Amino acid sequence: MPSVEHNPDSVTQSEWSPHILLTFLQSQSQNALTRLYQRPSSCLSIFRLLRPLERQLIMNILWLESATPLSTMSAWVTQEGKKPYSDSLSTLARLHIIPNSTTKLALNATFRASLRQAITGGGTTGSFGVPAEPDPQHSPPDIATLDAYALERWETILHYMVSSGTGQHPTKPSQEVLFLLQRSGLMTRVHGGVLQITSSGFQFLLHDPHAQLWELLLQFLHMAEERQMDLVEVLSFLLMLSTMELGREYSTENLSPTQSAMLADLRNYGLVWQHSTSARQFCPSRLATTLTSSSPPLPTSRSTGGGSHDQGFIVLETNYRLYAYTDNPLQIAVLNLFVNLKSRFPNLVVGAITRESVKKALANGITADQIISYLTTHAHPQMRKNKPLLPVTVQDQIRLWELEKNRLKSQEGYLYTAFASQADYEYVLNYAKQLDVVLWDNPTKRCFFGSLDGHANIRGFIERRSAGIA
Amino acid sequence: MKAIKGVLLTCDSAVKQILLTMNEKESFIIEDLDDYHVVIKADEEWRVRRELEAELEKNTYSLE
Amino acid sequence: MDRASHLSVVVDLSPNHWYLSSTRTQQNARPLSLKSFLSQLLVFLNSHIACKDENTLAVFGALPGRSVMLHSSTNESSGNPFEMADADTYRPFKILDAEVMQTIARHVETLGPSDIKKPVELVGALSKSLCYINRITTASSTQSNEQTAALDPRILILSVSPDQSSSYIPIMNSIFAAQKLKVTIDICKVYGSESVFLQQAAHLTGGSYLHLERADALLQYLTMSFLPPPSIRQLLSVPTQDKIDFRAACFCHKRIVDIGFVCSVCLSIFCQPVPVCSTCRTKFPIKTLQRLNAARPTVATPATTPTVQTALSLPSSNSIKGTNVNGSQSTVQNGSR
Numbered sequence: 094m095p096s097v098e099h100n101p102d103s104v105t106q107s108e109w110s111p112h113i114l115l116t117f118l119q120s121q122s123q124n125a126l127t128r129l130y131q132r133p134s135s136c137l138s139i140f141r142l143l144r145p146l147e148r149q150l151i152m153n154i155l156w157l158e159s160a161t162p163l164s165t166m167s168a169w170v171t172q173e174g175k176k177p178y179s180d181s182l183s184t185l186a187r188l189h190i191i192p193n194s195t196t197k198l199a200l201n202a203t204f205r206a207s208l209r210q211a212i213t214g215g216g217t218t219g220s221f222g223v224p225a226e227p228d229p230q231h232s233p234p235d236i237a238t239l240d241a242y243a244l245e246r247w248e249t250i251l252h253y254m255v256s257s258g259t260g261q262h263p264t265k266p267s268q269e270v271l272f273l274l275q276r277s278g279l280m281t282r283v284h285g286g287v288l289q290i291t292s293s294g295f296q297f298l299l300h301d302p303h304a305q306l307w308e309l310l311l312q313f314l315h316m317a318e319e320r321q322m323d324l325v326e327v328l329s330f331l332l333m334l335s336t337m338e339l340g341r342e343y344s345t346e347n348l349s350p351t352q353s354a355m356l357a358d359l360r361n362y363g364l365v366w367q368h369s370t371s372a373r374q375f376c377p378s379r380l381a382t383t384l385t386s387s388s389p390p391l392p393t394s395r396s397t398g399g400g401s402h403d404q405g406f407i408v409l410e411t412n413y414r415l416y417a418y419t420d421n422p423l424q425i426a427v428l429n430l431f432v433n434l435k436s437r438f439p440n441l442v443v444g445a446i447t448r449e450s451v452k453k454a455l456a457n458g459i460t461a462d463q464i465i466s467y468l469t470t471h472a473h474p475q476m477r478k479n480k481p482l483l484p485v486t487v488q489d490q491i492r493l494w495e496l497e498k499n500r501l502k503s504q505e506g507y508l509y510t511a512f513a514s515q516a517d518y519e520y521v522l523n524y525a526k527q528l529d530v531v532l533w534d535n536p537t538k539r540c541f542f543g544s545l546d547g548h549a550n551i552r553g554f555i556e557r558r559s560a561g562i563a
Numbered sequence: 564m565k566a567i568k569g570v571l572l573t574c575d576s577a578v579k580q581i582l583l584t585m586n587e588k589e590s591f592i593i594e595d596l597d598d599y600h601v602v603i604k605a606d607e608e609w610r611v612r613r614e615l616e617a618e619l620e621k622n623t624y625s626l627e
Numbered sequence: 628m629d630r631a632s633h634l635s636v637v638v639d640l641s642p643n644h645w646y647l648s649s650t651r652t653q654q655n656a657r658p659l660s661l662k663s664f665l666s667q668l669l670v671f672l673n674s675h676i677a678c679k680d681e682n683t684l685a686v687f688g689a690l691p692g693r694s695v696m697l698h699s700s701t702n703e704s705s706g707n708p709f710e711m712a713d714a715d716t717y718r719p720f721k722i723l724d725a726e727v728m729q730t731i732a733r734h735v736e737t738l739g740p741s742d743i744k745k746p747v748e749l750v751g752a753l754s755k756s757l758c759y760i761n762r763i764t765t766a767s768s769t770q771s772n773e774q775t776a777a778l779d780p781r782i783l784i785l786s787v788s789p790d791q792s793s794s795y796i797p798i799m800n801s802i803f804a805a806q807k808l809k810v811t812i813d814i815c816k817v818y819g820s821e822s823v824f825l826q827q828a829a830h831l832t833g834g835s836y837l838h839l840e841r842a843d844a845l846l847q848y849l850t851m852s853f854l855p856p857p858s859i860r861q862l863l864s865v866p867t868q869d870k871i872d873f874r875a876a877c878f879c880h881k882r883i884v885d886i887g888f889v890c891s892v893c894l895s896i897f898c899q900p901v902p903v904c905s906t907c908r909t910k911f912p913i914k915t916l917q918r919l920n921a922a923r924p925t926v927a928t929p930a931t932t933p934t935v936q937t938a939l940s941l942p943s944s945n946s947i948k949g950t951n952v953n954g955s956q957s958t959v960q961n962g963s964r
Contacts, residue, residue: 152678169863178862212673220714221716508594
């Protein structure tokens with residue numbers, strides 16, 4: 094069996110690519126960012142999202158009063174560190190944390206003051222959340238309750254997505270969530286106004302909860318921009334949530350009107366708990382407090398036999414059989430996307446990866462790499478002894494099935510043929526090549542195929558030319 | 564000189580042979596370029612894909 | 628690449644030497660008081676936690692005659708009655724700072740006058756930190772979770788008191804334990820002369836040894852040299868030693884020796900030739916002893932190139948009786964690199 098090529102760097106690359114929030118922040122104006130950096134909690138959270146080298150660079154110059162000459166800092170960089178170092182500096186410059194300079198390194202003054210304050214404590218910004226006075230009528234929920242709440246909210250959303258169009262009718266998330274799902278292109282309204290999951294929605298389901306959460310929040314940020322909400326306030330509220338303590342109640346009093354309005358949305362996603370919609374206290378859930386960390390944002394999912402849930406539950410054999418030790422309806426539904434499930438037991442689902450099941454997934458827009466990475470991240474601890482983790486036969490076959498789907502590639506365009514002379518042909522071909530619209534050409538047959546969007550230009554070119562000759 | 568609107572299909576040579584056979588039944592190929600490329604009529608693309616799919620499906624076997 | 632790291636800090640809290648460090652003298656032009664040291668240390672500890680939510684921290688204090696754990700981030704501090712949360716401070720920082728300061732205060736208060744004279748329990752604190760690292764690494768590896776298993780543990784020792792030659796053997800044993808656990812030991816000598824043993828600790832575990840030259844810039848030194856976890860140090864270099872003192876302490880009088888005599892069976896080190904090895908009870912031939920004694924320099928050798936000159940003497944065991952005693956003598960040069 095031929096081994097299918099794939100890029101082994103893709104995983105490490107994504108580890109090193111900046112966090113999606115940072116990419117979003119880079120598109121913001123310097124003004125907005127400086128306003129955001131006024132709050133110590135925002136600075137601390139953003140600092141945590143940066144890559145290790147970037148964090149160390151910030152730390153190195155955080156306590157210096159004067160700017161450091163660039164040459165001094167680069168003297169510390171080792172030979173192999175040169176590229177990561179210049180990458181880090183350009184990321185920090187785009188975030189306006191260390192402004193671009195050819196001679197000196199210095200932190201943005203606002204960022205420096207806020208991060209210093211975050212680390213030493215004190216000040217009067219109240220940016221880490223004002224704790225609420227204990228309410229005698231409503232005692233705050235314990236951590237288990239909060240976790241169950243967050244999980245229920247989050248899984249409702251995912252479960253709704255995965256079972257759309259299957260004829261099942263799980264609990265609907267709130268109207269706002271549905272709107273967000275639709276706006277983000279994860280779901281779309283098909284005929285009859287029924288929401289149906291899209292191919293990017295299927296891909297979304299296979300991501301880890303952390304990535305899913307940020308993807309939705311980023312969409313929320315885009316929407317906030319359109320709703321004329323103050324983006325800085327929205328962002329600093331989210332970043333503040335990530336520095337709060339799980340299981341503690343905070344007061345809504347110091348929130349701005351924008352932020353109070355956000356509470357309703359955040360309740361819908363399960364990031365925040367409130368005992369009533371008008372309560373003057375709120376509790377961040379684990380989804381919120383782990384936003385800037387990589388610890389699991391969701392507690393052990395409800396009811397798995399051994400409780401070894403987040404450690405993986407999938408056993409895959411070389412004969413394409415798959416055993417999933419789970420009774421979680423969401424996980425079963427996700428597996429059902431690319432596995433032909435056969436039997437179900439109280440804590441176990443048995444199925445097989447078949448050509449049909451993978452083809453169905455591919456048709457839904459899920460890629461072979463996504464299937465393989467899902468299987469890898471959720472592999473059962475028993476599987477971790479294997480090297481490589483997943484049976485190579487199965488991995489290769491999934492990739493081959495994907496290739497099989499792409500045996501035919503089609504591109505619309507125009508075939509240019511019957512040129513009067515070779516010079517004529519080369520002249521037009523040259524022009525088309527400059528436009529980068531040539532898909533295929535053959536000088537002996539004296540014809541070439543150009544893409545659809547190049548046609549108007551080429552036709553114009555030929556007409557001008559023949560007019561010139563005539 | 565002339566320009567003909569169409570769809571450029573890029574495929575492996577096996578698929579191309581199937582396409583040529585299909586063309587004998589109902590013609591849709593505008594120009595046979597080389598071993599890996601053919602130009603077909605734009606409005607026939609989906610029918611061709613469907614029939615090709617069915618043809619390829621005949622060559623796969625499963626245990627179930 | 629970006630994974631959590633664990634840092635254990637061992638703080639030397641010798642009252643005598645902190646007093647010396649805080650007084651301005653001819654040699655000590657930039658005095659550093661314990662108070663200002665602790666405030667800079669706390670900022671450094673906060674920075675470590677700030678870098679990553681999952682970073683873990685343990686702080687140990689070496690006091691005269693005892694060693695105590697001052698703080699550990701894995702201890703669930705939910706039961707900690709540290710008043711209301713503060714809206715201006717990140718809560719983990721607040722807990723950390725309060726706990727470290729209060730534990731130090733509690734232990735310093737209970738120090739009696741007799742305790743002050745005792746040497747600080749640096750070895751005790753070091754062993755406790757190693758035990759702690761061992762516990763968290765084995766606990767996380769059984770979970771088979773790759774993320775927590777890769778902790779990159781390291782120890783930072785902030786030392787002010789001089790070497791106690793009596794602790795040579797336990798320190799070396801701790802170093803070997805650290806090597807086995809793949810723990811990096813970093814040393815920051817905040818006050819006082821170079822420490823021979825700690826230099827070796829840093830060298831043997833791939834850590835960095837720093838003798839603080841400007842006490843007022845302590846925080847900057849700490850951040851630049853000891854904050855980066857080992858993975859970053861490949862990209863951004865940290866200061867390393869150019870000269871390491873490899874001298875050892877003898878097992879008989881616990882003196883740091885320039886020339887020592889090593890038992891050829893168990894490698895115990897002595898400052899003078901002995902007829903019987905005190906560790907493994909091997910007897911040496913009297914002829915060798917005489918020859919070695921005759922070869923000893925009468926005056927102390929200049930310590931420019933500290934060497935452990937190893938004069939091997941053969942034990943008088945039957946199996947090797949026939950060997951030429953003179954031919955077996957060897958000198959092992961073990962100087963600085």
